[in-house]
Amino acid sequence: MIILIGFVGIAYGDTNCVSICILESSWDGTKYVNPGETYWLKVQIQPSEKLHIKIFYYDDSIVHDKIYTPNDEGIVLVEYTSPKNEDSLSFYRVAMMVENNPLNVAGTIFRIGDTYPTDLIRFSSVPNLQDATSGDTIQLFTESNRWDNPIEPYSKLTLTLINPHGIQVFQKQVTANELGQFTDLFTITEKGFYKLVVEDQKRRNVHIFPLNHDTKKIITAEGKDFEITFGHPTREGIEFSIHNMVFDQQGKSLTAFVENPAEDNVRFDIKIPHEFLDGNMTTIVDGNIRTDIEQKHILGYSSTFFLLPAGNHTVQIIGTSAIPEFESIVLVILAVSILPIVLTRNKSLLK
Structure with missing residues (x-):
């Protein structure tokens, strides 16, 4: 996760500023602006x-709009006082443009109150990006609220789309407007996880989509179908793929070959019926026993979950009892129940 840090004091060594140069500010990046506090920003132009x-509130309303004439050195001092009744967890965008020169622009951000770690951008899509299917055309557009870390005005972002085979199929640089907003389109053409990489010179964020809704797998053993479920029950999908599964009855183990296409850890969940595999479960990932797991036995199932790193992995769940043992018990009980009948029948024949 990436936090946008706005209004960091910047000092330019040379005095020959050929663009809009933010020299320094009253906010040094270690604290947030408070309600009723005056903020100042020193900028240099020709x-x-x-x-x-222009200073915009998080709801895009303009709270300050003024044209400044610099001093003889090209210095402009901008001051803004936030209202005393200001809500916390809000932000302001500062959009700067040289008058009559729409190409000479700059922007920054300052906040009221604390922030949370969020993506480089938050965006919505039509249709929902997480539920996208092959052939869908995705429309991206930024979406902000007071809890987001917004895009700076006039930011230049590079969008890169990578298909399920790891091949780059789309790349474009977009420039946000004075509100830190942009829109764009791309189309997905096949099934599988895509990566949308959004980055500027300092930050990089990767969005994986769509979610994998193929979360239930069936294993047939001893003439019966057993349903293995992947994913957290409160979610509509999972962020990893299940490529294959192998059940070793004698070894009392289930092995899943899975892939996490993201660049960070994702939550891995597996739910196994007790009738299929039961007892004290051991979890082995890529040949190493994992001890940082959570496991629950409830409602006839064992649920195991842990953080799965990026890449392809082999996950093995080993129990202490499996189907063959249940079948053997049934056969023993059946044999014991039939034996008196057989003996009685043989005794009758001897008479």
Whole structure:
């Protein structure tokens, strides 16, 4: 996860500023602006230019709009005081443009209150990105609320789409507007996990989609079908793929060959019926016993979950009892129940 850090004081060594240069600010990146607090920003442009400043609240309303004339050194001092009744967990965007020069722009952000670790951007899509299927055209557009870490005005972002085979199928650089917003389109053409990489010069974020809804697998053993379920029950899908499963009756183990296409850990869950595999479960991932797992036995199932690293993995669940033992018990009981009948029948024949 990536946090956007706005209003970091920047000092430019040279005085020959050919663009909009943020020299310093009252917010040094270690604290947040408080309600009723005055914020200042020192900017340098060419002395002959004028600087148009707009400050937007998180709901895109304009709270400050002014054209500044710099001093003889091209310095502009911008001040803004947030309202005393300001809500916490809010942000402001500062969009700067040299008057009559729409290509000479810059932007930054400052916040009221604390922030949470979030993605580089939050975006919505039509249809829902997580539920996208082959042939869908995805429309991306940014979406902000007071809890988000927003995109800076005029940010340049590179969008890269990688298909399920790891091949780049789309790349484009987009520029956000003065509100830190942009829209774009791309189409997915086949089944499997895609990666959408969103990055600028300092930050990189990867979105994996769609979620895998193929979460139930059937294993047939001893003439019966057993359902193995992957994924947390409160979610509509999972962020990994199940490529294959192998059941070793004699070894009392179930092995799943899985892939996490993300770049970070994802939650791996597996739910196994007690009738299929039971007892004290041992979890082995890529040949190593995992001890950092959570396991529950409830309602006839064993549920095991842990964090699965990026890449392809072999997950083995080993129990202390399996189907053959249940079948053997049934056969023994059946033999014991039939034996008196056979003996009685043989005794009758001898008479």
